[in-house]
Amino acid sequence: MRTTCPYCGVGCQVEPRLKEGRIVEVRGAEIPPNHGALCVKGRFGLDFPFSGKRLLYPMVRERKGAPLRRATWEEALDFAARRLLEVLGRRGPEALAVFPSAKTTNEEVYLAQKLARALLGTNHVDHCSRLCHSSSTAALSRSLGGASMTNPLEDIWKTDLFLVVGSNTTETHPVIGAMIKKRVRQGAQMIVVDPRYTGMAEASTLWLRVRPGTDLFLLNAMARFILEEGLWDRAYVEARTEGFAEWRASLEAYTLEEAERITGVERGKIALAARLYATTERAGTYWAMGLTQHTKGTATVQALVNLALLTGKVGKEGAGLNPLRGQNNVQGAGDMGALPDVLPGYWKVADQEVRRRFEALWATPLNPDPGLRMTEVFERIPEVEAIYLIGEDPVTSEPYQDHLKAQLEALPFLIVQDILENETTPFAHVVLPAASFLEKDGTFTNTDRRVQRVRKILDPPGEARPDWWITRELGKRLAQALGRPWTLHPGPEAIWEEIRQAVPEMVGGITYRRLEGEGVRWPCPQEDHPGEAVLFRERFNTPSGKARFIPVHFTPPAETPSEEYPLVLSTGRVLYHWHGGTLSRNSRLQEAYPELKVEVNPKDAGRLGIHDGEIIQVVSRRGRIRARAWVTDRTPEGVVYAPFHFAEAPANRLTLDALDPTSRIPEYKVAAVRLEKLD
Amino acid sequence: MRLRVNGKEVEAHPGTLLLEVAEVPTLCHHPHTETRGLCRLCLVEADGRLVPACATEAREGMELRTETEGLRTLRKTLLEWLALTTDLAQAPDLLALMERYGAEPERWGEVPGRRGREVLKDNPFYLRDYAKCVNCRRCVDACGDGIMGVYALTLEGRGLLAHPTTPLDRPLPETPCVFCGNCIQVCPTGALRPLSMEV
Ligand code: SF4
Ligand code: SF4
Numbered sequence: 001m002r003t004t005c006p007y008c009g010v011g012c013q014v015e016p017r018l019k020e021g022r023i024v025e026v027r028g029a030e031i032p033p034n035h036g037a038l039c040v041k042g043r044f045g046l047d048f049p050f051s052g053k054r055l056l057y058p059m060v061r062e063r064k065g066a067p068l069r070r071a072t073w074e075e076a077l078d079f080a081a082r083r084l085l086e087v088l089g090r091r092g093p094e095a096l097a098v099f100p101s102a103k104t105t106n107e108e109v110y111l112a113q114k115l116a117r118a119l120l121g122t123n124h125v126d127h128c129s130r131l132c133h134s135s136s137t138a139a140l141s142r143s144l145g146g147a148s149m150t151n152p153l154e155d156i157w158k159t160d161l162f163l164v165v166g167s168n169t170t171e172t173h174p175v176i177g178a179m180i181k182k183r184v185r186q187g188a189q190m191i192v193v194d195p196r197y198t199g200m201a202e203a204s205t206l207w208l209r210v211r212p213g214t215d216l217f218l219l220n221a222m223a224r225f226i227l228e229e230g231l232w233d234r235a236y237v238e239a240r241t242e243g244f245a246e247w248r249a250s251l252e253a254y255t256l257e258e259a260e261r262i263t264g265v266e267r268g269k270i271a272l273a274a275r276l277y278a279t280t281e282r283a284g285t286y287w288a289m290g291l292t293q294h295t296k297g298t299a300t301v302q303a304l305v306n307l308a309l310l311t312g313k314v315g316k317e318g319a320g321l322n323p324l325r326g327q328n329n330v331q332g333a334g335d336m337g338a339l340p341d342v343l344p345g346y347w348k349v350a351d352q353e354v355r356r357r358f359e360a361l362w363a364t365p366l367n368p369d370p371g372l373r374m375t376e377v378f379e380r381i382p383e384v385e386a387i388y389l390i391g392e393d394p395v396t397s398e399p400y401q402d403h404l405k406a407q408l409e410a411l412p413f414l415i416v417q418d419i420l421e422n423e424t425t426p427f428a429h430v431v432l433p434a435a436s437f438l439e440k441d442g443t444f445t446n447t448d449r450r451v452q453r454v455r456k457i458l459d460p461p462g463e464a465r466p467d468w469w470i471t472r473e474l475g476k477r478l479a480q481a482l483g484r485p486w487t488l489h490p491g492p493e494a495i496w497e498e499i500r501q502a503v504p505e506m507v508g509g510i511t512y513r514r515l516e517g518e519g520v521r522w523p524c525p526q527e528d529h530p531g532e533a534v535l536f537r538e539r540f541n542t543p544s545g546k547a548r549f550i551p552v553h554f555t556p557p558a559e560t561p562s563e564e565y566p567l568v569l570s571t572g573r574v575l576y577h578w579h580g581g582t583l584s585r586n587s588r589l590q591e592a593y594p595e596l597k598v599e600v601n602p603k604d605a606g607r608l609g610i611h612d613g614e615i616i617q618v619v620s621r622r623g624r625i626r627a628r629a630w631v632t633d634r635t636p637e638g639v640v641y642a643p644f645h646f647a648e649a650p651a652n653r654l655t656l657d658a659l660d661p662t663s664r665i666p667e668y669k670v671a672a673v674r675l676e677k678l679d
Numbered sequence: 680m681r682l683r684v685n686g687k688e689v690e691a692h693p694g695t696l697l698l699e700v701a702e703v704p705t706l707c708h709h710p711h712t713e714t715r716g717l718c719r720l721c722l723v724e725a726d727g728r729l730v731p732a733c734a735t736e737a738r739e740g741m742e743l744r745t746e747t748e749g750l751r752t753l754r755k756t757l758l759e760w761l762a763l764t765t766d767l768a769q770a771p772d773l774l775a776l777m778e779r780y781g782a783e784p785e786r787w788g789e790v791p792g793r794r795g796r797e798v799l800k801d802n803p804f805y806l807r808d809y810a811k812c813v814n815c816r817r818c819v820d821a822c823g824d825g826i827m828g829v830y831a832l833t834l835e836g837r838g839l840l841a842h843p844t845t846p847l848d849r850p851l852p853e854t855p856c857v858f859c860g861n862c863i864q865v866c867p868t869g870a871l872r873p874l875s876m877e878v
């Protein structure tokens with residue numbers, strides 16, 4: 001049976017073959033987006049639902065300090081509802097937060113945010129993409145009025161130049177990485193901007209090795225050069241954009257000379273990249289966390305947006321602005337309203353008209369004040385007294401781990417709803433065991449806005465239940481006590497039908513029946529609508545219909561190397577693992593990549609007397625971890641690269657919690673560290 | 680554009696492969712890989728000449744014959760040779776073809792082949808059982824130009840001893856292999872298969 005890969009935003013269609021309750025083989029389905037291809041995670045990493053770490057029955061912790069004990073569903077749900085209501089009664093909605101997950105289905109996210117908004121009255125709703133693409137969402141929304149890939153993945157075959165910035169695509173979105181590389185073999189060009197010599201850099205026609213955290217300077221300098229040389233698209237800028245003059249004036253300081261000094265990239269290369277990008281009609285931009293996870297993440301994405309607008313690249317086939325979304329359902333979680341300031345369909349909660357529409361649908365008044373973002377909620381503990389966490393493991397994924405643990409320690413009430421035991425479960429007061437992707441129905445929306453089916457192939461183990469069921473049952477109890485309406489949907493399809501009513505302009509035309517075949521891309525307002533491939537062909541989604549240039553300025557990273565901490569730590573992922581490692585490290589993938597390896601440049605290693613394969617310590621102002629050194633010039637001199645998948649050696653113990661002022665994303669990509677030998 | 684297939688008139692767009700207008704057996708051809716015309720199983724007679732259907736485009740007015748006596752004999756022999764030199768036990772499509780063309784491999788006696796080759800297990804994900812390989816090269820192409828651009832697999836040796844393997848026969852973890860398993864997906868014989876399939 002066909003379903004959707006639960007790892008990354010590519011959303012590959014997989015056909016797992018099961019025998020005697022285990023997966024014997026996984027084939028890629030011969031339909032979009034992957035057309036039969038898969039990566040190691042989808043092919044060999046789907047066996048985590050069989051892990052011994054599955055949460056099998058509900059548990060509650062009666063009092064602080066007491067152990068978690070097994071409970072019935074009735075008991076656990078009653079207990080959870082009672083405690084939430086108690087906080088609500090005593091402290092009001094602002095003391096509660098609900099975090100759905102970009103790993104659960106659209107239906108489940110929708111229900112969870114509805115529970116938060118319609119029953120608890122709180123807009124403290126957010127999810128893990130706060131930590132990955134919130135910068136992209138912020139920059140794209142304010143400039144274009146939409147925050148998704150503007151172009152479909154099929155456009156890769158029509159692209160003549162790829163500008164890939166801060167994306168290790170072959171490891172983080174491998175099937176897209178392979179597609180782009182193939183297009184390059186067919187003759188397209190590729191400019192890669194990355195401090196590391198990644199698989200993409202290796203396949204590129206032009207590699208710009210920037211110093212970590214200086215991309216914004218480079219992009220502004222490219223824009224300035226394009227203006228100077230008259231290579232910009234004057235007609236496009238006049239007809240389709242606004243704010244140009246002001247933005248242009250802001251570029252004064254971004255000369256090629258300065259750019260060379262700041263970014264470490266030769267000016268000739270910057271000029272060449274700018275020229276290529278400006279003069280290639282079908283030039284598409286792709287980016288990921290290398291750009292977003294900085295204190296100036298939003299500004300850096302903005303610089304990229306400005307560059308694309310200047311050269312008229314948005315709203316055209318084979319071009320566009322394409323953030324590669326991380327988790328399998330990051331796109332869907334945002335679409336479904338798992339964000340503090342917007343309802344499903346990105347409608348602003350602050351807008352009265354918008355609220356009226358959802359108040360009518362949910363038959364209940366809504367809170368007009370945008371909520372707090374995830375990173376802020378953790379800071380507000382214990383002012384925030386209760387958190388309902390669905391499929392999230394903040395202890396592993398949030399920065400500055402020790403601080404976060406202390407915060408969770410101080411949190412009066414935490415519900416953890418998940419499929420596997422993880423680093424956050426010990427902090428829970430109620431544990432609700434959820435069904436994995438193999439054990440439930442629903443939809444995920446992949447990185448290019450394609451809504452795709454998730455199909456139940458197995459029964460959940462023990463007493464585990466699908467997230468939608470758990471949220472529905474919890475909602476039922478809250479609604480009864482509060483005397484508010486709450487629909488008891490019989491299943492995911494019924495929830496989807498409500499979503500179609502909630503955001504008809506987005507997914508009104510997408511039915512489960514249509515999704516029997518391949519997925520359908522939104523916007524898709526009617527059932528006979530094929531789904532939109534390229535966005536913004538005629539107008540942007542802003543009030544004026546024009547895209548906005550917004551000036552942005554370079555600031556150095558929050559923490560710069562010092563004598564005591566002379567190296568820059570950059571965190572990220574490796575091909576074999578996924579985020580906190582909860583899934584991948586409970587699958588066969590663990591065998592291929594069992595422990596943390598940090599990349600150290602041979603020059604730094606030589607100076608410190610560190611040998612390849614040696615166990616060392618990486619130390620920052622906030623903590624230290626042990627890791628095996630991998631001496632390689634993939635990583636530039638002065639930089640150490642550490643994947644963050646390993647709970648026993650969490651790279652996020654080292655990162656700092658400096659945040660981007662707009663998106664509130666932490667600066668995972670730059671922290672000052674030193675390396676210590678063990679003896 | 681029109682052409683005749685086994686006497687019947689058919690319509691085709693320019694650029695269509697013969698394979699798409701006529702039903703012929705294939706082995707090395709795979710839509711994802713760029714394999715072209717290696718196994719000869721798909722040979723057809725086009726205007727009197729033998730051409731591989733997987734690598735020849737349809738032309739206006741072409742006379743195509745796909746099941747002549749000669750072609751049947753040729754396919755029968757090709758299949759017999761495959762069955763003699765390799766183990767087709769996990770290649771259901773090929774077994775069905777052998778049945779259809781009445782292949783009798785026994786009639787050739789013993790020939791040197793790869794049946795004795797040992798199964799290679801050098802990674803946590805899949806094995807390489809080249810005793811079952813038919814040299815179609817789909818795996819090499821999937822790993823290389825066809826899909827991945829990784830080039831962890833190549834063809835080594837010549838003639839009957841030609842076989843796909845890693846460069847210099849290195850274990851897979853010592854090659855650029857990223858264990859995407861796309862080679863497994865295109866392999867028609869079970870020569871490459873996931874370890875999870877073994878009991
Ligand atoms: S590319 Fe992403 S969606 Fe596709 S198989 Fe790999 S992890 Fe799954
Ligand atoms: S699994 Fe390895 S050998 Fe097979 S296609 Fe992928 S990279 Fe190539």
Ligand code: SF4
Pocket residue numbers: 811812813814815816817818819843862865866867868869870871
């Ligand atoms: S291993 Fe499989 S795909 Fe590769 S050449 Fe042999 S039979 Fe073909």
Ligand code: FES
Pocket residue numbers: 704705706707708715716717718719720721722731732733734
């Ligand atoms: S399928 Fe045409 S030659 Fe092999």
